[in-house]
Amino acid sequence: xxxxxxxxxxxxxxxxxxxxxxxxxxxxxxxxxxxxxxxxxxxxxxxxxxxxxxxxxxxxxxxxxxxxxxxxxxxxxxxxxxxxxxxxxxxxxxxxxxxxxxxxxxxxxxxxxxxxxxxxxxxxxxxxxxxxxxxxxxxxxxxxxxxxxxxxxxxxx
Amino acid sequence: xxxxxxxxxxxxxxxxxxxxxxxxxxxxxxxxxxxxxxxxxxxxxxxxxxxxxxxxxxxxxxxxxxxxxxxxxxxxxxxxxxxxxxxxxxxxxxxxxxxxxxxxxxxxxxxxxxxxxxxxxxxxxxxxxxxxxxxxxxxxxxxxxxxxxxxxxxxxxxxxxxxxxxxxxxxxxxxxxxxxxxxxxxxxxxxxxxxxxxxxxxxxxxxxxxxxxxxxxxxxxxxxxxxxxxxxxxxxxxxxxxxxxxxxxxxxxxxxxxxxxxxxxxxxxxxxxxxxxxxxxxxxxxxxxxxxxxxxxxxxxxxxxxxxxxxxxxxx
Numbered sequence: 001x002x003x004x005x006x007x008x009x010x011x012x013x014x015x016x017x018x019x020x021x022x023x024x025x026x027x028x029x030x031x032x033x034x035x036x037x038x039x040x041x042x043x044x045x046x047x048x049x050x051x052x053x054x055x056x057x058x059x060x061x062x063x064x065x066x067x068x069x070x071x072x073x074x075x076x077x078x079x080x081x082x083x084x085x086x087x088x089x090x091x092x093x094x095x096x097x098x099x100x101x102x103x104x105x106x107x108x109x110x111x112x113x114x115x116x117x118x119x120x121x122x123x124x125x126x127x128x129x130x131x132x133x134x135x136x137x138x139x140x141x142x143x144x145x146x147x148x149x150x151x152x153x154x155x156x157x
Numbered sequence: 158x159x160x161x162x163x164x165x166x167x168x169x170x171x172x173x174x175x176x177x178x179x180x181x182x183x184x185x186x187x188x189x190x191x192x193x194x195x196x197x198x199x200x201x202x203x204x205x206x207x208x209x210x211x212x213x214x215x216x217x218x219x220x221x222x223x224x225x226x227x228x229x230x231x232x233x234x235x236x237x238x239x240x241x242x243x244x245x246x247x248x249x250x251x252x253x254x255x256x257x258x259x260x261x262x263x264x265x266x267x268x269x270x271x272x273x274x275x276x277x278x279x280x281x282x283x284x285x286x287x288x289x290x291x292x293x294x295x296x297x298x299x300x301x302x303x304x305x306x307x308x309x310x311x312x313x314x315x316x317x318x319x320x321x322x323x324x325x326x327x328x329x330x331x332x333x334x335x336x337x338x339x340x341x342x343x344x345x346x347x348x349x350x351x352x353x354x355x356x357x358x359x360x361x362x363x364x365x366x367x368x369x370x371x372x373x374x375x376x377x378x379x380x381x382x383x384x385x386x387x388x389x390x391x392x393x394x395x396x397x398x399x400x401x402x403x404x405x406x407x408x409x410x411x412x413x414x415x416x417x418x419x420x421x422x423x424x425x426x427x428x429x430x431x432x433x434x435x436x437x438x439x440x441x442x443x444x445x446x447x448x449x450x451x452x453x454x455x456x457x458x459x460x461x462x463x464x465x466x467x468x469x470x471x472x473x
Contacts, residue, residue: 003197006205036191038182041198046372047283049211049384076211076384139208
């Protein structure tokens with residue numbers, strides 16, 4: 001029954017690893033009344049220990065690296081990581097810079113990529129819902145380590 | 158038989174508490190022009206937390222947190238055991254003694270102390286700040302709350318003419334209710350009811366007085382270090398606290414007496430939902446969070462003085 005299905009309750013933790021704030025604004029837009037992510041059971045939580053899904057933005061700066069790894073380590077299993085925006089996926093315009101320690105997938109395994117600079121709220125919502133599918137596979141022990149790629153408007157690539 | 162019925166009743170009340178939490182989210186969503194989560198969302202959240210497994214920070218004192226959670230569940234059961242529950246024709250209590258009104262007030266203070274213990278057990282700066290804020294809030298709303306409980310005890314004895322030994326007993330309040338039809342017919346009880354409604358958001362820790370668990374400032378305050386099943390118990394405890402307080406206000410002050418068990422149960426469930434909407438949902442939808450000094454000042458100057466006045470009126 002879907003009432004007792006853990007993947008219908010998605011508590012997300014918004015992790016900024018050194019982003020320009022473009023993606024952060026779009027994540028907040030996905031939670032506003034116009035897009036209303038709460039209708040899928042999505043709730044923004046303050047502590048990483050309460051979270052199911054990490055929505056990360058930014059290319060992971062050298063200064064932020066240690067904190068980012070500690071925060072991700074605090075999230076209880078099963079967890080899923082959604083990287084939002086091109087900077088988080090490849091490093092974007094910051095790639096190869098002296099102050100960059102990322103992108104995030106070189107440090108921890110990532111489950112969903114949402115492309116765009118910044119992606120639209122629709123894309124971020126699809127990313128979160130795909131992360132819920134990843135959570136279900138992880139809970140059932142059937143996870144294949146496939147990365148899901150979402151376009152900026154929400155199409156699966 | 159009575160205890161079995163009562164156990165079934167508190168189980169139903171707990172599920173209802175989670176449903177009330179979901180209905181609250183749905184109503185707030187509609188007030189903001191959103192569709193909102195399904196009304197059973199909080200049941201899903203509660204079940205999900207028991208699937209999670211996380212790491213515990215080395216500084217966290219898990220023993221303190223576990224003991225606090227056990228005390229919290231015991232306090233909730235204690236509070237519900239002295240409250241009337243709908244059975245047969247009229248209300249009856251599982252445990253009834255002279256002074257059970259004081260036990261009820263004590264159980265509520267104990268539930269707030271559980272949050273403080275959880276905060277100190279977490280030992281993170283955020284949980285410590287949450288715990289100290291909870292103590293400040295407790296000191297500001299507990300004084301009017303206790304004054305009102307004393308006023309209720311005196312007034313019930315005055316109205317019913319019962320012997321003075323039955324002061325502070327729930328049965329005296331129920332006798333006064335059956336004499337008046339509903340306690341709101343008496344002006345002093347009406348005043349007490351209104352002040353208790355104003356105290357509601359602070360007692361149950363909802364917006365604008367959720368200062369100890371401000372997510373955006375101190376990452377959920379006292380509960381920041383909890384995860385998995387322990388967080389699930391805390392989540393359930395918050396809901397049961399809201400429903401116990403709403404249920405207390407409905408059953409003691411308002412609830413009409415009927416001869417049918419079904420009607421009594423329905424009245425108790427819907428009545429507690431109504432009170433929960435008034436003390437939790439509406440303030441949450443229309444207001445932001447206060448600062449701790451604003452919250453403390455508000456409760457000491459507003460309900461504090463009002464409760465003192467009501468107590469003096471009762472004694473005169």
